[in-house]
Amino acid sequence: MTQKILSTVKNCGTAVSCQDCSLSSLCLPLSLDGQDIDRLDAIIKRGRPFQKNHTIWRQGDDFHSVLAIRSGSVKSFVTSPSGEEQIVGFHFAGEIIGLNGLFNKKYPITTVALETTTVCDIPYDSLDALADDLPELKDQILQSMSQEISEDQQMMLLLSKKTSDQRLATFLVSLSERFHRRGYSASRFRLTMSRNDLGNFLGLAVETISRIFSKFQQQEILRFIDSSRDIELLNMNKLYELADYQDSENKPCGTRNVS
């Protein structure tokens, strides 16, 4: 069983239509018929890639677009008045970002590319007009925001109640499932964020992240391949056990032995 791994994702080209895009079924999983997709297709702009560390938008910026990530990954964070930053999410190819800026007309978070990242740009004006005509589109947006709320609340539980081991295990399991759902390997992928970002997200110091990775390697729960960013999960059962994870019923089968 050979599964493609994340690094094989390629920008599907700048001239391709939504209908033909390999991400279409993930990107906006709309129940739109052909004609509606064409309309969406017509308003989407495909820009040039963002470089690593490029700020895509800043907290407080006027809302202008929703983006579908075609390849690469980003982090999003809120900044407190005193300048402290809290990463509130990572996003990967096939995911939509910027939706919750729609209704205040301002982006509530800052979003930065973790690596070279290509996106489809869905400008606000056109989206708004389209959404007025298509109730299904609004429903999709609502669905997606509803899911975001649930995820954020799971995150509150993690930050409030879980130990450092449990936090990292939860994170890995959740990444694994996200990749699996999109057709990538559930057990082997690249961590595109730094240890610092990881610690920030999970409410832990960098050093703690490092120590837990070392411990997990020693316990043969996981290992790194070539670099500290390419990870292979060796004992999914143990990870799930540690994580006390919400969706453990849906865990991908046969993930114990790899590729």
Next chain:
Amino acid sequence: MTQKILSTVKNCGTAVSCQDCSLSSLCLPLSLDGQDIDRLDAIIKRGRPFQKNHTIWRQGDDFHSVLAIRSGSVKSFVTSPSGEEQIVGFHFAGEIIGLNGLFNKKYPITTVALETTTVCDIPYDSLDALADDLPELKDQILQSMSQEISEDQQMMLLLSKKTSDQRLATFLVSLSERFHRRGYSASRFRLTMSRNDLGNFLGLAVETISRIFSKFQQQEILRFIDSSRDIELLNMNKLYELADYQDSENKPCGTRNVS
């Protein structure tokens, strides 16, 4: 300057219409004209009060209604597979609960009354039908969900980065502003949740909450009147300073000296 305090809120009666309800401007701040309000009014059910500790709905229950709280207060929490509970929000008179159950058709959280609580019940079927006709209603729902996301992300920052003192200060400042916005005193109100609930919400042990309240009293930042639930904030500036609060620009003026 005498402001009504929270305990003076009364159920506005079971026969009153939305239009005449004293909460109408808070409850659903819809830009609905008279006719639309009448339609909403027609579908709202006004049931009898929930007793303290009554479970209004449980995580995973089929979605049936959105509720507008007319008087009283509730807590909402998520439960992890292993049974750990994390309170993700408190809600008071004039607030709407249950919206994010709408699109999975299941309530994603459990909601329990903190005291005797009366609500307006807006049944799902009717709401759904109404929302299809009224794009503004959907926009209101989106707006409200968008705000929830931002609040949850502020909460992530709090749980991940703030000290125990800062957490409690942030909580008090945020409660104060919520009450102020609804016309109640910003400096004196009742904490309807237990120290346990507070600790759970803020990611701290009960004992820690107790100790910080004691410390804050000693520093004359606040005091309790008659009981450990009736609080008066004496030094709002100090609280804001501790809290590093998002909306400190909007803080109510003249809240330093009380009533």
Next chain:
DNA sequence: CGCCATCTTGATCAGGTTCAATAGATGTGG
């Protein structure tokens, strides 16, 4: 009035942070 919940306070403990030093990776220009 008395019981059980909730709240407070004290003493000890521990998980995770901080500080510090080293090792490894990445990138740049000569």
Next chain:
DNA sequence: CCACATCTATTGAACCTGATCAAGATGGCG
């Protein structure tokens, strides 16, 4: 292409905030 500079990751040791355990105090409610 290698040498140097910089950024990122790992590991160790000391420390500290908040948790836990334990014992009273308060108070709401039958």
